[in-house]
Amino acid sequence: MSDTPSSVAPTRAPLNGVNTPVLFATINAVKGTPALAKFQFRASNRWVSGTFSETRVESFSGAGGEHNHVTEFRYAADHPNVLVGEDRAPTPIEFLLHALATCITAGIGNIAAARGITLTSVQSTIEGDIDLQGILGLSKTVRNGYERIRINFDIAGDAPPEKLREIVEQSRARSAVFDVLTNGVPVDVTVNAA
Amino acid sequence: MSDTPSSVAPTRAPLNGVNTPVLFATINAVKGTPALAKFQFRASNRWVSGTFSETRVESFSGAGGEHNHVTEFRYAADHPNVLVGEDRAPTPIEFLLHALATCITAGIGNIAAARGITLTSVQSTIEGDIDLQGILGLSKTVRNGYERIRINFDIAGDAPPEKLREIVEQSRARSAVFDVLTNGVPVDVTVNAA
Secondary structure (H helix, E strand, O other), rough: OOOHHHOOOOOOOOOOOHHHHHHHHHHHHHHOEEEEEEEEEEEEEEEEEEEEEEEEEEEEEEOOOOEEEEEEEEEEEEOOHHHHHOOOOOOHHHHHHHHHHHHHHHHHHHHHOOOOEEEEEEEEEEEEEEEOOOOOOOOOOOOOOOEEEEEEEEEEEOOOHHHHHHHHHHHOOOHHHHHHHHHHEEEEEEEEEO | OOHHHHHHOOOOOOOOOHHHHHHHHHHHHHHOOOHEEEEEEEEEEEEEOEEEEEEEEEEEOOOEEEEEEEEEEEEEEEOOOOOOOOOOOOOOOHHHHHHHHHHHHHHHHHHHHHHHOOEEEEEEEEEEEEEOOOOOOOOOOOOOOOOEEEEEEEEEEOOOOHHHHHHHHHHHHOOHHHHHHOOOOOOOEEEOOO
16 A cells, blocks of 8 residues: 555655545554554345346444445446346456556555655556356366456656656555455355255 | 356256356357357556546457447445545455455356256355555565455255255356455556656
């Protein structure tokens, strides 16, 4: 998410829409009380029909307490017509691309602010290659998920290109979603059937 | 996504909102021409301010051609207030939970239809534990991403509980998102800086 206060001279003024003083205060608070860093994010999903289902994102815990999002967020997912869905929403696997792009981009905003660099533009394109022989059960050697993901950033701001590249690299190195997608995470699946 | 035609007696009638005949026809078409299974999903993202950015999901390739989604889908992500954002949308990492729940749920719809089982309800709750000391740069041993994800399904339909459990398990075993989240995927990051 950001540099630590010890690794960079804090910029005290808000920048890039980032409240930099609050950012550094947050990091210092967690530094003093590491238990504040324990977060749990949650969602609930309801199947509607076919490949279509809806997710609600409402609350999370962290910073020593329970929090409700400002509003209840709802998102759907579906399969496209060519994959026997009705395309009422993107496929689940497309949301992984959204998660990765937005995670690294949020970090870019924070890190640039921490380094006193004003950004003028950050855009990215992302693509993932997948061979559906895996999920269709037609191959024992083809994996179910993406074989590879590529993301390209176009970044502009009031710093030399090398400094801008370093911001992207630092954000990648600190990205929660990048970590999960590249290193994996244990997932427990339990079922109540009636 | 589904059982193969060889492993189950196809149910010919649409069920659970799944066009089962089209599902089996699709699987057979890919079986005959494996190149049809090569898909590429894409998204583009634009930073707006602070930790807030917007993603567009418009097109993908697969089944031997280019496809546009029925509509252009747009999604935002942000950080909550307690993480120095404005909570204009969920955090990027919450979209991983949405992706996983919707992927396994879509598979449940398809697999149940393929097995001739009518579902009455599929609901899930999902949570991910994360220690933000990682992304805040305050620990060299704490990872950036989730430490563990748990998802629980409540499923009901016109089959014995054991059959319903088997459907969830088969969907998990064929889930593209479950594969990526548990096994990881190579991600290439490139940068154009100006």
